[in-house]
Amino acid sequence: MRLHQHLYLRIWLALTAVILLMTLLLGWLWRIQWEHERAQRPGGVVVLRDASGQEIGRAEARRQRVPGQGVEFQVPMADGQMLTIQLPRPHRPPKKPPGIDPYRIIQSFWGFTALLLLIAVAVALGAYPVVRRLTQRLEALQQGVERWGTGQLDTRLPVQGQDEVAFLAERFNAAADRVQALLASHKALLANASHELRSPLARIRMGMELLRSGASDAQARERQLQAMARNIAELDELIDEILLASRLDLTDPTDPGALGTPEDVDVVGLAAEECARVDATLDVAGDAPQALLRGYPRLLRRLLRNLLENARRHAGPQATEPVRCTVSVRPAAAGGGWRWEITVADRGPGVPDAFKERVFEPFFRLPGQSEREGGVGLGLALVRAIARRHRGDVRCTDRPGGGACFVVELMSV
Known part of the structure; x- marks a missing residue:
C-alpha cells in the first residue's frame, strides 16, 4: 500500500x-550567532610596548592554563629572553540558587515562549493546505450525502485521490447505484405485477359472470370451472414468485443466513424428483451422486423447477x-x-x-x-438470483441440433 493512499500518514508527514525544517532553521541561526561571537574574541598575537608606546616584542602567544592560577602566556622577546605573562583567574561571585534571579527567569521564559510560538506558527502554516484540502x-x-438524503438519488460524489x-466517496457511489437500481427494480x-395480475x-371475472348467467350447459360450466382453476393457479404462482423475488432483492447477498440455515443438499435427488414431474431425462456425470451441495433446498428446488417448466413450455407438445x-x-x-453444473436443454x-x-x-x-399460456416472466429471473445466491450464475446458449440450453x-455457500 503506497503512502499517499493513507490520509493520516500524509498529515503526519x-x-x-515542518518541525524538521524549523529545527534546521534554528540550528542554522544558532551557528551564525556562534561564529559572530567567535569573531569578536581577541586574536592569538601578543604585543608588548614600553612606556613611550614603542613595541618591544611581538610573538604568537602560547596559551597555557595553570591549574588554580588562571592562564599563562610565554612570549619570546627580541633580545632572546622569554617573558612570562600570567593572567590571574577572575573572581566569580558564588552561584545563586535557582529561581533567585527574576530577570534571568523572565528572559528565559519569554525566549522559550517566543520559540514555541514560532514553531506553532510554522506548523500551522505548513499544515493548513493539507487540512484545508481534506x-x-x-x-x-x-x-x-445531504442532497442524496433529500431524494436526489442520482447524486454522485467526485472521487479524488486514492486515500x-x-x-x-467510491463506496457511497456504489451504494447509491445499488439503492437506485433496487428502487427502479421494485417500481x-x-x-409489471399489476399488469400481469389483471x-x-x-x-x-368473466367466467364467474358466465356461470352466474346460467346460460351454459353442464359441459360448458365444467370448462369454465377448469379455466378458473387454471387462472387461480396462475395467480398463486405469480404471487409466490413475486414474493420470492422481493425477498431475494431485500436480503443481503453477503449474509449466508439471511434466507435461512444452509443445508447439505442432494442435488441429484432434487433433479430426479423434478425431472419426474415433467417427464424429462436426467443424466448424471462424474461423482455427482456422492457429492452434496451446501445451500438452500427450497431455492434450489425452485431453480430446477423453473428451468424444467420453462424448457417444457417452450419445447411444446x-x-x-x-x-x-x-x-x-x-x-x-x-x-x-466443488463447482456444480446443471444443464437443461430443449428442442424448442x-x-x-x-x-x-x-x-x-x-x-x-x-x-x-x-400471450402464451403459462409463465409469468419471472422464472428465469429467479433462476439467476438463486444461482448468484449460491456463488454462481446462469447463461443461455444454443443447443446443437436446435433448441435452447441453459x-x-x-457452489456451496
Whole structure:
C-alpha cells in the first residue's frame, strides 16, 4: 500500500517535515550567532610596548592554563629572553540558587515562549493546505450525502485521490447505484405485477359472470370451472414468485443466513424428483451422486423447477425428444471446493442471440410469446438470483441440433 493512499500518514508527514525544517532553521541561526561571537574574541598575537608606546616584542602567544592560577602566556622577546605573562583567574561571585534571579527567569521564559510560538506558527502554516484540502473534500462529501438524503438519488460524489476519503466517496457511489437500481427494480416489479395480475383476474371475472348467467350447459360450466382453476393457479404462482423475488432483492447477498440455515443438499435427488414431474431425462456425470451441495433446498428446488417448466413450455407438445437435464460436478478453479453444473436443454425454437441476456430480466418474454399460456416472466429471473445466491450464475446458449440450453453453475455457500 503506497503512502499517499493513507490520509493520516500524509498529515503526519507534513507536520513532521515542518518541525524538521524549523529545527534546521534554528540550528542554522544558532551557528551564525556562534561564529559572530567567535569573531569578536581577541586574536592569538601578543604585543608588548614600553612606556613611550614603542613595541618591544611581538610573538604568537602560547596559551597555557595553570591549574588554580588562571592562564599563562610565554612570549619570546627580541633580545632572546622569554617573558612570562600570567593572567590571574577572575573572581566569580558564588552561584545563586535557582529561581533567585527574576530577570534571568523572565528572559528565559519569554525566549522559550517566543520559540514555541514560532514553531506553532510554522506548523500551522505548513499544515493548513493539507487540512484545508481534506476539509473541502469532506464538505463536498457532506453536501452530496445531504442532497442524496433529500431524494436526489442520482447524486454522485467526485472521487479524488486514492486515500480514505476517496474510498468513502467510491463506496457511497456504489451504494447509491445499488439503492437506485433496487428502487427502479421494485417500481418495474410493481408495474409489471399489476399488469400481469389483471389478465387472470379478468378471465376469472368473466367466467364467474358466465356461470352466474346460467346460460351454459353442464359441459360448458365444467370448462369454465377448469379455466378458473387454471387462472387461480396462475395467480398463486405469480404471487409466490413475486414474493420470492422481493425477498431475494431485500436480503443481503453477503449474509449466508439471511434466507435461512444452509443445508447439505442432494442435488441429484432434487433433479430426479423434478425431472419426474415433467417427464424429462436426467443424466448424471462424474461423482455427482456422492457429492452434496451446501445451500438452500427450497431455492434450489425452485431453480430446477423453473428451468424444467420453462424448457417444457417452450419445447411444446410437438417436441421430437424430451427435455434433457444433466448434472455434473468438477473441482473449482480457485479457492478449493466443488463447482456444480446443471444443464437443461430443449428442442424448442431457441433464443435469438439478441435476447440471450434479456431473458433473465423480470417479466421479459420473447416477441410473439407474450400471450402464451403459462409463465409469468419471472422464472428465469429467479433462476439467476438463486444461482448468484449460491456463488454462481446462469447463461443461455444454443443447443446443437436446435433448441435452447441453459447452463447453471453453483457452489456451496
